[in-house]
Amino acid sequence: MTPELDEKLSALLDDELPAEEAAALRAEIERRPELQRRLAELAAVDAGLRALPTRPVPADLRARVGARVDAERETPARRDPAPRRRRWREVAAFAAAAAALALFVLPRLRSDPEPTPEVVARTMPEPPPEVVARTMPEPPPEVVAQTMPEPTPLPADEPDLERLARELLEPSPRVPAAVEDEDLPVIAVLDVLAELDELEGAG
């Protein structure tokens, strides 16, 4: 008997053969005793499985499910890590914006005593007060002096500050067009955060 025919017998047992194929196979089984024996063997397996002993459900199992349901009712928020993650995102996003400002914009601002307000506004979205408190303690002036790199002088043909800021904030191809300008400084960091989320999920 071929493996294909054997598999057909199994499918016939499960009533999963197309009607015509099933009729043809039944006719063949009528003619061939070895197919009858094989079909009976396969059917005996199913009958044996259905006859396997079963044990009763423990009397307290429903109560145990109920206890877990009650526990979950009382602490539904534990299953949603989003709020914590959002707070972390807010802090990290603002830290990224602050870093971008410190690295690229402030040195240039120091060379230009009068930055235009709109450039500052586009580069530094106003963070919520609690984020400021957690991420940007006001350093004393001497610390700023020690940590700020000296600005390099601008060459004569250096583009103006507004254009520099625009180039800095140029969206990468991964950024959807709908992203607002003020979100752009944090896009790279959000990409990193997405990877962190994946790592966290994998862990």
Next chain:
Amino acid sequence: MVDEDVRLMLAFRGGDDRAFDALFERWAGRVLRFVERMVREPAVAEDLVQETFLRVWRARERYRPEARFSTWLFTIAGNVARNELRRPFRRERHDSMDAEAEGPKLTLAADDPPADVVVDARRTGLGLEPALAALPERQREALWLRAVEGLSYAEVAAALETTESSVKALIHRARVALVREVDGDGGGMR
């Protein structure tokens, strides 16, 4: 006419906790029987029944009566059991249990009852249980859902997230292995 289980699930979705009790009464035994054959440890199986019904509870608002309730329930139970089998510590234990299951072979002693009686007995329990346990996990799950729970190939395929043709092959291979094992001419599971 709406299937009774679907009616109960819809009632439960609508806030009737007694419907959940009724579903548990109707199905807990069959879920226990299924997951017990999957993980082969009674205490763990009971935990998995709890987890399955907890997931039913959690998913009540998302439930849509697009399939038979049993298909939905055994899909959840199968996922829960497979997750359990994939836990690293669990895998080690499971693999060693597989080795044990392959070990002792059933033999006919000289003072055994007549062969035809023995064959029936072996098929209906003595031989089938360890042979079933030694089947590859997906063969075991597919055959159980089809032969015992009466799911169609399409329903088993949905539960195992595979194709109907794969289910057909899985079930056939499982049956052939069990026939070979209980008839004692297979030399163990392959």
